Amino acid sequence: MSPLTWIAVGSLAAWGWLLLGQGSFWLADVRLPRREDPAEWPAVAIVVPARDEAEVLPVSLGSLLAQEYPGHAEVFLVDDGSTDGTGRLARELADRADRARGPALTVCSPGEPEPGWTGKLWALRHGIALARTRTPAPEYLLLTDADITHAPDSLRALVSSARGADLDLVSQMARLRVATFWERLIVPAFVYFFAQLYPFRRVNRAGARTAAAAGGCVLLRDSAAERARVPESIRDAVIDDVALARAVKRSGGRIWLGLADRVDSVRPYPRLGELWRMVSRSAYAQLRHNPLLLMGTAGGLAVVYLAPPVAVVGGALTGSPLPVAAGATAWAAMTGTYLPMLRYYGQPLWLAPLLPFTAALYLLMTLDSAVRHYRGQGAAWKGRTYPRPARPGAAEEGARP
Missing domain, CATH: 3.90.550.10 (Spore Coat Polysaccharide Biosynthesis Protein SpsA; Chain A)
Incomplete structure (x- = not known):
């Protein structure tokens, strides 16, 4: 199988696990x-x-x-x-x-x-x-x-x-x-x-x-x-x-x-910049300020959320039906799991297929959070900036699921 097919199949397998093994997180009930x-x-x-x-x-x-x-x-x-x-x-x-x-x-x-x-x-x-x-x-x-x-x-x-x-x-x-x-x-x-x-x-x-x-x-x-x-x-x-x-x-x-x-x-x-700062100020703290967790999270987001549309488009352009089928199925699973949350918020359901784009934004926000940390800006909120805690594992105690 081509690398694109492997990625598409891997994304589909990940969605199978999320649907069955992650506490029905998507039901919003x-x-x-x-x-x-x-x-x-x-x-x-x-x-x-x-x-x-x-x-x-x-x-x-x-x-x-x-x-x-x-x-x-x-x-x-x-x-x-x-x-x-x-x-x-x-x-x-x-x-x-x-x-x-x-x-x-x-x-x-x-x-x-x-x-x-x-x-x-x-x-x-x-x-x-x-x-x-x-x-x-x-x-x-x-x-x-x-x-x-x-x-x-x-x-x-x-x-x-x-x-x-x-x-x-x-x-x-x-x-x-x-x-x-x-x-x-x-x-x-x-x-x-x-x-x-x-x-x-x-x-x-x-x-x-x-x-x-x-x-x-x-x-x-x-x-x-x-x-x-x-x-x-x-x-x-x-x-x-x-x-x-x-x-x-x-x-x-x-x-x-x-x-x-x-x-x-x-x-x-109301604006993207304000939402960006809201997410990025604590995203890297959520990952315990750990570069390995950052790389794993970035890779996971890419495989789970970005790979399905890439597989569909790439497979269609190269005439490969298997990545198209696997990518489309994974994309459909992703879309279906997002619908209950959109209903809870009273939002139009056509937003659900756009979740890969939103996930890409979250990936960039997370990377920006890490960059801000290493620049010494830490978690900034209303004029205060909080660096990594001095006590080992202190803030990270809350970041482990």
Whole structure:
């Protein structure tokens, strides 16, 4: 067989394995587990790290202050060195909120992070410590980003699911904004690739090694956080959500991850450059800053996603039916697995055959992430740059599936 045929057959075999052996990652049907309203609703501290989020705060913080939760809940917004008036705006929103109905709000600022801490985890540390001084002490912590909006019953549903399924960590992957052409092309694929790397069913299986969470919405039992020494044990993790899930699972906690229906991100990424930076700032950290893993990932992306259309076109041009047949079958399998995610995002299904093009963009973003790392730029976010952690394997703890 020609090299093109071998590549096409190899890609087809890879898709056969992905379909049958990767936890049905492509079904996009994992939702909150069984719910059970407790006889007495536990106290919850909602901790929101925020750095320069004045643009989205009126919507996101407003949704938290409007939570219809039967028990005691308090919001702790941690202003992480903002320069756009985030803290002041938060206090103004709290003054206008209906305090008789929704949670109270405390706004605080911990100052600049100590060496060895990422800004978000430093803010979470301060917010969690402050929450634990309150009466009643929180039984659960809702860790949510400042660009995430929650439906009024979101907290109630999360607590009911945690209680009903006896879970220490419940995380929902917020539905990201999809409005522009580039968001339609890249955002659903981002979640699709994440689910392929960390299949939700495998994450949720007791005893499985795979662990992951989505940092925008994490309900965490406070006792599990203390047992896992969170956030101190993951203080320099760039991919903090996966590191958090690994720490909780490793310490004996039960975790759950799925897609959200009424938890949404309002952060816009209208242009390709903004989406590129969103992916590339942490892609190489996901690979543990390992050149061999980078080469393996690049090769894997090429064989799985780029080879099928190349085989179809190359086989057609050379009059070779076998690579055309194998490539077309692999391309069809790829397209079929992407359809559920496009439906979840309400996007046109004609985008599915374009997944090889999107994968090529992700490959270039990953390579760019490595280049930025070796140039000393590391993972950059809102004026801060995080190099490779000094502690061996610290940030990488969260990058292993």
